[in-house]
Amino acid sequence: MSLKKLRIYNNLISTPRIIITCLSAIIVRYYLMMSKYQSVIANHVEVSTPLNSWKRVSEGLYLLSLNINPYEGDLLHETPLSLYLYKNILQVFQGKIHLAFITLDVTTAVVLYFTTKKFTEDLFVEEEENKATYAKDAEECFLKPDKLFKSSYYVLLTYLFNPYILFSCVGYSTTVFYNLYLSVMLFSMVHGIPVLCGVFLAIAASVSFYPVVLVLPITMYFKYAIKSHTKIIVNLTSFVVTSLLIFVLCSNFGTDFSYIRSVYGCILTIPDLQPNVGLFWYFFTEMFEHFRELFIYAFQINTTILYLIPVSLKFRKHPFLLTVAVNFIITIFKSYPSVGDVGFVLSLMPSFSHLFPFSQQGFLVGTMLVISTSLAPILYYLWIYCNSANANFYFGVTLSFAVAQIFLLTDLLFSQVKRDYMLKYGKDRKIDGEEGILCLE
Template identity: 65%
Template sequence: MSVKNPVDEEVKRASIAQIVTTCVIGAIIRCCLSFSKYQSIIANHVEISTPLNSWKRVSEGLYLLSNNINPYSGDLLHETPFSLYIYRNVLRLFQGRIEYMFATVDVLTGMILFFSAKKYVEESYKEEIVNRHQYAKDVSSYLLKPDKIFLSPYYVLLAYLFNPFTVLSCVGYSTTVFHNFFLSAMLFSMVHGIAVICGIFLAICASISFYPFVLIVPGFLYFKNVHRSVVKALVSLKTFLAVSVLIVVMCTNYGKDFSYLSNVYGCILTVPDLQPNTGLFWYFFTEMFDHFRELFIFAFQINASVLYLIPLSIKFRKQPFLLTVAILTIISIFKSYPSIGDVGFILSLLPCFRHLFRCSQQGFLVGVIMLISTSLAPILWYLWIYCNSANANFYFGVTLAFAIAQIFLLTDILFAQVKREFVLKNGTEKKVDGEESLLYLE
């Protein structure tokens, strides 16, 4: 007969109260900003609102749809009919209170990420316990500590709920909030081994933003290598394909109307709207000669989707969660219409890799670049558009620095993983043939 430890019960209750308090504070911050006079200012910033995630466009699309007018007859709306169906029903659930709808969905995303991170960290710790006999003797400081298992997921919750990028996206009514929710649900089902749900939410994510379809590879690897189940891996793949086909059938009104394809996926792939954003497409294709446009469209889109997929999947096939975060980072850097909400989602997952921080080297540099570029972006936009004392080069310089910071962050985390694996296998000794040596990335 087992006896519960009263101390453990107190710690558990304190932890639950801490999580609930954090979520309530995060919701209050979002609601207060949404009801403030700054909401419209935030919603109009190009770093937050893009042609693909603007709630104003969704509102107009819903209005046209309610009046039996095809919302895809012009170039206003770039959301799928399936997305409109979701927004309309969720909006009815909240009786039209947009502020509460976005705040609730965003807080739910934070909670789902918390439980996803908790499961991932616990599984990583168990795997290290099993493989500890294979490690060198002097690497105890590099191993996961059981007293930090709860802290990492809680830091994920904090990083999402109080990240300025995610807060501003929520207050600006960016539909990236819903996309982040579906991504978090996909991650949750992936780490918990629920193959069918993982395939469903991945199909929803791919139908909204197109680029996440490449996540089927790390999802397949997670079920195969972590859950040790080829059956679940195949189920997730088949579910993804089946649900994707079903969504397309529903969006085309059972094969009768394909007008949305050019407005949604055509806009993502061909980039007709060159409104400035935090990405790299808009400036390049503003300056590009038209007869070279198709060539560089193909080059940019391959770079944003499948170019890095195979080499990264081969190298990090045993760390599919890290592979997932790496692919999401690449997508947020190189996609055609990115926003700071995409970056905020990725930054909130970094506490899952706290054990890699001691092997990383670019943390301070990345933080400084992100802070400076984020602060300068709205200033240079104002000088360019409203004061005419700057030009597009100034603003693009900031977005380029922001992209470089993300690239440094990604390469630093991946190299930290490689370095930690090397240390665990070979020990902390840095001498080769009796001389001091350095491990560096070529």
């Protein structure tokens, strides 16, 4: 199929339809922000964590206006550069912060749309070039252009109307900024812009620390998808230089290095045990103090490098999937996750619509997500306000929420393995005359 015909397929969704979708999302967000539900949503622990609460940012900005170091206590966990950015955004939008969050959230959705649009184009072109190497009876596994290229629009829809993303935006969670950084990083990665990719990876890592491990998947992308060693070097150089620049700027804005303890120390040592949708808070609440350091090392290794090397080796030929998978692992196991983090990775799932026929746990995962999301605020209210439940009830819900994400991720990765097998060997699973067993290696 010619590139011209490919672009015709890829433009099945017209620009007016995208504009109408974005306007609808803006109206929904604005209505919720102006309603009485805004404060209710913003105060939920599933939405606001110690790291992304706008209330804490507001207090930090107020302390800064009084020439008081906002990092002296245990209030603020945003970097000085982020605080400076928020201050200027408030000035640009003249204090109407809801307009800033709406603008950034819709911008993220549009960036993800163009990211997945480029990804599906490259995926289709790659398959067209390699069709001669596929098994003869693997036609049913081939990509269907009319469905594949609609996936970018579904990503747009999923992000804009995902309840997790809506809650994050309406609740003024600074995860909205973090998601924008990640989306621009992905956009520049698939479009082969190593400088921009390195810059936004450094910005995302300065905010949350964990995205540092995305260096390896991005390197895999430039090596196997872009096939350019020069861009790998440029990307790594821009990442290192930007990280050093951010460190210098933060030191100047913060006048000292106290922000390191408040920002990265909080992420790594988990001093604030406020409940959230993650797994850290319960374990460290119940743990004996003399075991704390051991489990901090164990949990942080689990979040960062434990799965990185094996997953990268197995899916190095699918670097975009690898990047999303590593980000998904970070989302599940990070110390202070929120529903905004989960919503971001879930919104990227339609870009892998070609793997859905091979998945097996969609219904189970969907049911678990719906039930755990519905029960979380109820059980938290019973625990904290009614005193008729305890931490075990709420942790059971967060554990179910994490297990659902794990099932989704493993199902997605296994679907890719099954599709690769069928493209190479066809429907017949007999190897040397015996029935083969398909398994992850």
